[in-house]
Amino acid sequence: MFEFKNVYINNYYTLAGPLEKENGLKNCDFFIKDYYYGAKTIEQAESKMQKTVLNNLINKEKPEAILSSDLTNQLTASALGAVDSNIPHMGLYSACASFSSILITLGSFIMSKHIKKGLCLISSHCLAAEKQFRFPVEYGAPKPKRSSQTATAAIGIEVSSNESNIKIVRGMLGKVLDSGVKDAHNMGAIMAPSAVDTLINFLKESKTEVTDYDIILTGDLGKTGSSIFKEVLKKEHNLKIKNHLDAGGSIYKDFEYSGASGPAVLPLILLTRILTSKKYKKILCLATGSLHSSLLVNQKNTIPTVTHAIYLEVNK
């Protein structure tokens, strides 16, 4: 458990793709019109998305470190995105759970006074992820209903010790669990056990109840994963949660698949929908990650999963 003091979110910027716009995503700072975003390749487009976010967040006082994450080969988009920024950079990969792990790392840097201000950058690109993890983009491989689609989005969050109304209070790194599921389509089923595990551990260590939070926001469990998540909580821990929202399951309307996935989904919904609604003051984010690769799937391994938690408090 990480207890943070004087770590705040000062500023943020969100960027999303055409499909997200079509589905009526509101309060987003910028939408890209096409998946190439003026770049030659989709990977370069993703890094350009990160650059746009970065340039919109840098003001007079430069951040002392950038921590970024994405889903492409060895964090290609993050590396390209940080070029020319002239700011120390570190890439951090925990698949779709990267949001929480980056905030926890930045929070620790700030707590230990090594830096005053840091930047968290996260992106995911629908086509780049498709090429990386599944089939070629133009190959219309039949998708089952349980599968999810990677969202196209990039977000940036400025974290510093300067006081603001959004406070990072606690964080918890999750354990890597073996889901026992081999089917990489069913990411909800892969990630649900670790979401349950981290939630239970978080509640135990922080000595809180589910009802203490205004909302428990999970990353990209999707519709299938959310039902499994609730079912396991009820069966194993006799816990019913009413204040649960799954970011991935709620981003697209009337979606024929399970929902959206990707590391940027949770922060995108958090920044555009949860923080702007002013209704929620105590927000527990469970960023769920399925740690799979095409190598692991081809070798018929069961897929490991991890969930990192971060707890935010909004004043005012």
Add this chain to the structure above:
Amino acid sequence: MVKKEEYLKLVEKVTPKENKMENAINSFVMGGVLGFLAECIKLFLVNVFSIPVRDAIGWTLLIFIFLATLFTSLGFMDSLVSKFKSGLIIPITGFAHSITSSILDYRKDGFVTGIGSNVFKLAGSVLLYGILFAFIMAIVKVILYV
């Protein structure tokens, strides 16, 4: 954590089922339509251009390969394939589609390192096992008929 077997049972219960019957009918009809079209084209070639039947079959296949490649490049073949599934994947259109989509994905990664090494990413197994089984069947034929 829940026991593995119990958890997998729960997953199976909650996961939405695929509509196999609908998929099968879709594919069956689409495959049939493709076959019908191919037969029409073949007859057209034989009767109008007076091409021998054996050559007309080759030309028909070429026409389908060309169309699948063109549609993939124009960007709407993928939605057709995800709708009609095996109806378009099993015929020669699927082979052409898999090759073209791989080329499109890797067209910026260089002619050798990109297109050259990835062109048969999906179709490679069809080629390899096709050739292997043709070889085995040829041996069987030789043994049976000599």
